[in-house]
Amino acid sequence: xxxxxxxxxxxxxxxxxxxxxxxxxxxxxxxxxxxxxxxxxxxxxxxxxxxxxxxxxxxxxxxxxxxxxxxxxxxxxxxxxxxxxxxxxxxxxxxxxxxxxxxxxxxxxxxxxxxxxxxxxxxxxxxxxxxxxxxxxxxxxxxxxxxxxxxxxxxxxxxxxxxxxxxxxxxxxxxxxxxxxxxxxxxxxxxxxxxxxxxxxxxxxxxxxxxxxxxxxxxxxxxxxxxxxxxxxxxxxxxxxxxxxxxxxxxxxxxxxxxxxxxxxxxxxxxxxxxxxxx
Amino acid sequence: xxxxxxxxxxxxxxxxxxxxxxxxxxxxxxxxxxxxxxxxxxxxxxxxxxxxxxxxxxxxxxxxxxxxxxxxxxxxxxxxxxxxxxxxxxxxxxxxxxxxxxxxxxxxxxxxxxxxxxxxxxxxxxxxxxxxxxxxxxxxxxxxxxxxxxxxxxxxxxxxxxxxxxxxxxxxxxxxxxxxxxxxxxxxxxxxxxxxxxxxxxxxxxxxxxxxx
Numbered sequence: 098x099x100x101x102x103x104x105x106x107x108x109x110x111x112x113x114x115x116x117x118x119x120x121x122x123x124x125x126x127x128x129x130x131x132x133x134x135x136x137x138x139x140x141x142x143x144x145x146x147x148x149x150x151x152x153x154x155x156x157x158x159x160x161x162x163x164x165x166x167x168x169x170x171x172x173x174x175x176x177x178x179x180x181x182x183x184x185x186x187x188x189x190x191x192x193x194x195x196x197x198x199x200x201x202x203x204x205x206x207x208x209x210x211x212x213x214x215x216x217x218x219x220x221x222x223x224x225x226x227x228x229x230x231x232x233x234x235x236x237x238x239x240x241x242x243x244x245x246x247x248x249x250x251x252x253x254x255x256x257x258x259x260x261x262x263x264x265x266x267x268x269x270x271x272x273x274x275x276x277x278x279x280x281x282x283x284x285x286x287x288x289x290x291x292x293x294x295x296x297x298x299x300x301x302x303x304x305x306x307x308x309x310x311x312x313x314x315x316x317x318x319x320x321x322x323x324x325x326x327x328x329x330x331x332x333x334x335x336x337x338x339x340x341x342x343x344x345x346x347x348x349x350x351x352x353x354x355x356x357x358x359x360x361x362x363x364x365x366x367x368x369x370x371x372x373x374x375x376x
Numbered sequence: 377x378x379x380x381x382x383x384x385x386x387x388x389x390x391x392x393x394x395x396x397x398x399x400x401x402x403x404x405x406x407x408x409x410x411x412x413x414x415x416x417x418x419x420x421x422x423x424x425x426x427x428x429x430x431x432x433x434x435x436x437x438x439x440x441x442x443x444x445x446x447x448x449x450x451x452x453x454x455x456x457x458x459x460x461x462x463x464x465x466x467x468x469x470x471x472x473x474x475x476x477x478x479x480x481x482x483x484x485x486x487x488x489x490x491x492x493x494x495x496x497x498x499x500x501x502x503x504x505x506x507x508x509x510x511x512x513x514x515x516x517x518x519x520x521x522x523x524x525x526x527x528x529x530x531x532x533x534x535x536x537x538x539x540x541x542x543x544x545x546x547x548x549x550x551x552x553x554x555x556x557x558x559x560x561x562x563x564x565x566x567x568x569x570x571x572x573x574x575x576x577x578x579x580x581x582x583x584x585x586x587x588x589x
Binding site for chain 1: 448449450452453458461538539541547550551553554555557559560
């Protein structure tokens with residue numbers, strides 16, 4: 098009768114898995130449109146999901162062990178606008194893969210992490226008005242013969258992208274003959290490019306500019322191949338929080354503090370137009 | 377979850393196939409390499425024992441990811457050898473697993489009584505004949521349970537391919553998860569696919585063990 102015992106065990110295991118899945122699906126629903134906003138107001142803290150690995154936007158500096166970048170400063174600025182002078186900004190790291198799940202399970206109040214507004218993502222989260230007009234660009238070794246997206250549209254060409262980014266779709270659309278290889282983060286992408294595992298890295302120009310600035314022998318080519326406006330994401334249905342963020346965005350754009358921040362971080366990057374990036 | 381599978385079945389299937397392929401190749405080579413080093417570890421010659429010991433200790437004590445990255449990033453940078461993620465991952469996995477298999481098989485060989493070897497030699501067999509016809513058949517029977525563990529580990533470790541764009545099950549699962557945002561169902565499906573591979577293997581190994589080969 099060992100066999101029945103075995104099947105019982107397997108069945109129990111499957112049941113456990115299925116309940117976990119369905120329970121976690123239930124937890125997302127419920128609650129009303131002001132929950133996150135009220136929570137933020139009462140705790141005087143906004144928990145932002147930000148990047149820890151993206152130069153210029155959000156990076157944990159190896160030297161100072163502090164978070165720095167445009168989006169970090171921007172999150173602090175918005176926090177003060179929404180909560181007043183004594184509002185606090187808390188930061189949690191997200192990656193392309195974890196940002197939406199973490200937003201859904203309430204680890205985060207909002208995601209401010211180089212997140213492109215797409216229709217597909219709008220099904221899962223709500224976006225603020227755009228705050229940064231990024232564009233997908235290409236980075237190659239300076240010795241590479243590749244000068245534009247057209248050079249990549251050949252059999253045998255390999256384009257490197259980060260998992261969960263929109264660049265993969267852009268490449269599939271604009272250079273359908275190229276092969277796409279995806280890696281977990283931008284560090285792995287850069288290492289793969291340097292080791293010759295691909296011909297170019299494709300992702301947002303601001304991110305690439307940050308990488309190219311640190312690595313001699315890498316440069317941006319071919320201009321922007323697709324427009325990718327960044328938005329701040331909140332959990333779907335949290336309209337009160339979204340309204341507060343949009344209002345704060347409008348205010349910082351009007352009083353010039355937004356422009357100052359963009360200029361501070363991107364003003365001296367060669368080949369990068371502040372005017373194009375600003376909203 | 378079923379609808380997710382239905383919408384992405386070709387993605388998952390490609391990953392499943394690559395995982396099987398990588399596992400089979402690694403299984404084959406790690407078993408051969410591992411057994412070879414296991415025999416070397418027990419030969420009377422001190423030099424060759426030392427060589428085998430060094431090999432086993434190095435690859436048993438370095439993370440699989442490091443071994444794989446050497447083949448994927450370091451070799452292509454400094455040598456003309458260009459390896460794809462699948463190749464680098466499979467080579468790394470074979471070498472890494474072979475060190476564990478070598479230790480497993482060695483323990484099997486050493487647990488066969490010395491009398492067996494002495495008996496075989498006194499009946500006129502050479503050292504290698506005794507190894508081949510007397511010691512190894514008994515040793516492999518003894519190590520079937522731990523060897524089964526190593527094989528299951530090997531299949532699970534093939535998820536290393538996800539880090540080097542090897543298009544395996546884990547890699548494809550990552551892609552589905554990040555494209556559909558259905559993170560939990562995606563990884564549950566990946567887990568179930570791995571179970572399809574590892575559970576039958578586990579039970580086959582238990583069957584062999586009971587049958588006594």
